[in-house]
Amino acid sequence: MRFDTLEGNKMTDQNMIRKQIKNNIKNRKNISDRIMPVFFFAAASVSVFVTLGIVMTLIVDALHFFKEIPLNEFFSKSLAPLRKDPSFGILPLIVGTLSSAFIAMCVAVPIGLTAAIYLSEFASERKRKILKPIMEVLAGIPTIVYGFFAYSFVTPLLMKVIPGLGAKNVLSAGIVMGIMIIPMVASLSEDAMRAVPNTMREGGLGLGSTKMEVTKKIVMPAAISGIMASIVLAVSRAIGETMIVVIAAGSSKDLSLDVTQSMQTMTAYIVEFTSGDAASGTTGYYSLYAVGLLLFIFTLGMNLVAQYISKKYREVY
């Protein structure tokens, strides 16, 4: 009898302990494994809300603008936001943006691509280890420093070659912007070329080709999707670049194609207008968002194109 109760007690003890362990595990699960995923998901969705926030602020305030300025006036030639009778034609800004981006690409694409070819196909491992970090340093310098460099060094230097060059001009801003973008083109294209398997190179070399012929006829065609994507991304970067053009390209709002003189880009317009006194609620203030929206569409579009190219035309080995 006594023995039985003892046994019974033992049983209930064991059961209790089992229960407690079960409860403990359940509690642990309750607190962290339920709350933490929610917290992490919330954090991850912040980035989605940021994108939404950007799109919403741009669209809402741009709509205010388009209520007063019809689209055909927006895409016209005359831009004079601060006049008594203001006009908001955006074509000068588009021309300014495209010309500075074009000059930048003329610098960045040939130099960046050939540097990528050298680093990926010709340089020894030792040279690569020295040269690549230097390019990364160049990529890490703030754009305001490049702006200062363009204005205080490149422009005076170019003035000696081109006599009529303005103190603020698109040419030197574009060139310096190109220099800034070289590391980006070089490192993205190099990644694409290094992804081409060595067996393909060896095939070409075994048939008696020189390294340059292998690069031109085998490596480049195989890596073309990555190279194209890097160029498109570089264009998008050039279009969105701000401080260099604000400082070195000035703020002329006349429509012209003369790169030796000042032109304003879309980004520079936004900076000029906000740092001036754009009172909230005026048409001028809302024009910022219209220009910003156009800029956002441009860069987002280029980015999507780059993603499409690298996905669609990628050769898989």
Place this chain on the structure above:
Amino acid sequence: MERILISDSPKSLEVVNKQIEKRIKKNNRLKFTFSLSTVFSLLVLMILLYRILLQSVGWLDWDFLKGMLSIFPEKAGIFGAIVGSLGLIMVVIPVTLILGVATAIYLEEYAKEGRVRDFIKINISNLASVPSVIFGLLGLTVFARFFNLGSSILAGGLTLSLLVLPIIVVSSQEAIRAVPGFLREASYGMGANKWTTIRKVILPVALPGILTGAILSVSRALGETAPLVVLGIPTLILRTPNSIMSDFTALPIQIYYWTLDTVLTKEYANLAAATIVVLLTVLFLLNSVAIVIRNKFQRNF
């Protein structure tokens, strides 16, 4: 072609040799030209640093670092800008670390393969390519006007945090992905649940990678000018900021205004150059720390 292959007369051999020689010469010539492209970057970097150092000589001293802003170039100092930049970093570090690492943990550890995960990933990579001026407009509308933070350190810091968020997310993701699976399995095998595993196993191992990303994003935030200018930071602030809500100026903004005003006062160019030297020194130190962390503390399994 056919003729050369069949015949073995000395003349055709000569033709072949000549052709090969031409191709090899072309190869070497292009190789040299292409190597110049890489050297070009090095050259530009040297000229840039040399020019800026040259312009800052004589202007960069303790008084410049400790002094207040002034319209007289001889008296001007950047103490206020240094404090402003530090304040910005104080906002950027906690916000980006918490948001960025949590996003990375969600994407790598919790999210299932599928649409939601792909959507967030694409979204982050697109966010990384949005021009920084646009973030300025976002900050102006949301933080400065809607939440009424004005052009305070908090508004600037939050704007910059959103701007650098993709950098820290991507580098944290890479760091977490590099943690080998057997560590996770061992932890689960010992009875740890998911959060304990993340906290005690994955994060400590991934920490060097995460820190490297954090330092890179901080150095990006330190150099950003455009979003702050769009927020409407006043031109000349003589008081040193004393709280997170006060108006401020930062190193890159000071460089910007001094560069613009070189038309009025020539010496401002020297002040801008001296400020650039300070900024680049800080960035250089930060990046060296990142490299040391990466090489010293990164464990390979």
